[in-house]
Amino acid sequence: MVIIFGLLGWAIRYKEAYFLLSGFATMTEAEQKEFLENRYPQKVGSMLIITAVGTLLLLPLLFTSFPYAAEIIxxxxxxxxxxxxIYLSKYELKHKRKKSYIISISLFVLVVGGVSALMxxxxxxxxxxxxNDQLEITGMYGQQLPIDDLKSVELLDEMPEIEFKTNGVGVGxxxxxxxxxxxxxxxxLYIHSDSLPIILIQTNENPIFLNNQSPSVTKDWFNKLRKYLQ
Structure with missing residues (x-):
């Protein structure tokens, strides 16, 4: 992302690659002249470069223990x-500024709102x-498993090493x-990595690692599971 934004910004700002800007190639000569007089391309290029530099400066957070580094970046x-x-819309062609504001703000609301709702x-x-002889884990990636599908349950004092994510979310x-x-x-996995212990449930398919932020709740879940399996 840093490389893409940096290269695009550099090409537009310093190499006058204005064809990279949407709609520039189809503008009339008079519109292109007004566009360049407003210095819209240079400002877009600068914005992309600043975005790349800011993202690059924040990247070291990923190598710290700070739990929300990826979300901040x-x-x-x-x-x-x-x-x-949205800010650069005021440098658009005069007859397109209103439309540009509407599109930019609408995209901002849709994308930021959608991402916020997902988070x-x-x-x-x-x-x-x-x-009813069934284990249910609610929420995203929730599961419903018959008790008969559970083979064993044990309480772990630490979480085994997680090698990589295949289809899940890891936030904080x-x-x-x-x-x-x-x-x-x-x-x-349904775990809070900053909390112990961890319940390991062996099933007929995938192992399940599970806990709660409260150790007492985790132990309560474990005792209930163990009782059902007995």
Whole structure:
């Protein structure tokens, strides 16, 4: 992302690659002249370069213990790009400015609103219920499993090494979905990495690693599961 934004900004700002700007090639000569007099291309190029530099400066956060590094970097990029295009609408062609404002603001609301809604849904905690001989884990990547599909349950003092994500979400200290776990292969995770212990449920398919932010709740889930399996 840093490389793409940086190269696009450099090409537009310093190499006059105005063909990269949507609609420039189809403008009349008079419109292109007004466009360049407003210095719209140079400002777009500068905005892309600043976005790339800002993202690059934030990247070291990924190598720290800060839990929300990826979210901050993504949020900065998203807000700077869409906010930038709203601001730059005032340098558009005079007869297109109103339309540009409407499109830019609408995209900002749709994209930022959609991403925010997804993040809220992602951060929603999960619940575990045992009823009618069935284990249910609610929320994103939730599961419903018959008790008969559960082979064993044990309480771990630490979480085995997570090697990579295959189909899941990892935000902050929360991990939900399919991850490859060292020694267990493809596994289902519903864990808060900053909380222990961890419940390991062996099933007829994938192992499930599960816990709650509250250790007492985790132990309560474990005791109920163990009782059902007995």
């Amino acid at each position: 993504f949020g900065y990029t998203l807000l700077f790009i869409f906010g930038g295009f 809220i849904f992602t951060y929603q905690d999960y619940e575990v219920t045992l009823d 200290t929360l991990a939900k979905g399919h991850f490859n776990v060292k020694g267990y292969g493809n596994s289902l």
